[in-house]
Amino acid sequence: MTTVTAASTPSASRAAPAANPAVKAGKQAQPAGAAVTVDVGAAARRQLAGLVASAPASATNVIGQADDNAVKSFDAMVAGRTKALSETLSDRFTRLGIPLDEPITLKLDTVGNVTTDSPYRKKIEKLFEEDPELVKSFKDVASLHSMRAARKALDAFQEARRAAKDDDARDAAQGLYTARMMQSQALSGIMTLDDGTLRSASMDFVTKSIGEIEPPKASVKAEQAAARRLSLTV
Numbered sequence: 001m002t003t004v005t006a007a008s009t010p011s012a013s014r015a016a017p018a019a020n021p022a023v024k025a026g027k028q029a030q031p032a033g034a035a036v037t038v039d040v041g042a043a044a045r046r047q048l049a050g051l052v053a054s055a056p057a058s059a060t061n062v063i064g065q066a067d068d069n070a071v072k073s074f075d076a077m078v079a080g081r082t083k084a085l086s087e088t089l090s091d092r093f094t095r096l097g098i099p100l101d102e103p104i105t106l107k108l109d110t111v112g113n114v115t116t117d118s119p120y121r122k123k124i125e126k127l128f129e130e131d132p133e134l135v136k137s138f139k140d141v142a143s144l145h146s147m148r149a150a151r152k153a154l155d156a157f158q159e160a161r162r163a164a165k166d167d168d169a170r171d172a173a174q175g176l177y178t179a180r181m182m183q184s185q186a187l188s189g190i191m192t193l194d195d196g197t198l199r200s201a202s203m204d205f206v207t208k209s210i211g212e213i214e215p216p217k218a219s220v221k222a223e224q225a226a227a228r229r230l231s232l233t234v
Contacts, residue, residue, distance in 0.1 A: 080145045085141050086198045098121050100196060106138065108189030114138055145200030146188035153180045156210040180209050
């Protein structure tokens with residue numbers, strides 16, 4: 001099992017008590033000297049073993065590593081695989097008569113099946129049931145986004161630790177980091193196909209939690225409309 005251990009990061013000078021998100025002020029008693037360890041997702045990491053092995057070598061250490069090239073290589077791989085899966089799902093859904101004008105949320109259940117609450121649930125779940133490779137692709141992409149979310153949460157934690165002026169501030173930073181990681185992991189198997197693009201619930205949560213806003217992207221519909229306008233003026 002691969003874990004991210006807050007107390008073992010370079011910026012963490014001592015083990016601090018973890019925070020339960022449900023407890024006010026973010027503090028909770030811990031055994032003396034115990035490190036706070038948050039599991040990024042053992043199953044997800046096992047699924048990623050072969051996938052990351054085929055990526056640029058620098059991408060394998062992207063979590064906890066400040067190398068810009070490693071981060072860019074990893075992010076590029078995630079973007080490429082996400083785009084490919086988004087296009088595949090859009091095409092397959094369209095062939096099944098499933099409209100794409102409303103977001104379709106897909107979720108991995110506890111036994112690894114892809115489920116949905118969409119009105120077209122039966123068609124969608126049958127599609128995945130009959131195509132194990134499609135399920136594997138979904139798991140891989142969801143896992144990759146979970147890794148991105150873990151890296152982003154860890155970066156925010158390390159920055160907060162460096163800026164902390166006292167032990168209380170360091171404890172608060174570690175408590176917030178732990179809460180983010182727990183929630184991010186809980187969302188790691190959920191992705192939404194929205195306007196032809198898959199979005200990760202885990203990544204969206206961490207991005208919003210640390211106050212970042214991802215750059216806006218032109219929607220597929222907007223791009224198509226722009227293309228039509230251009231063709232009419234030529």
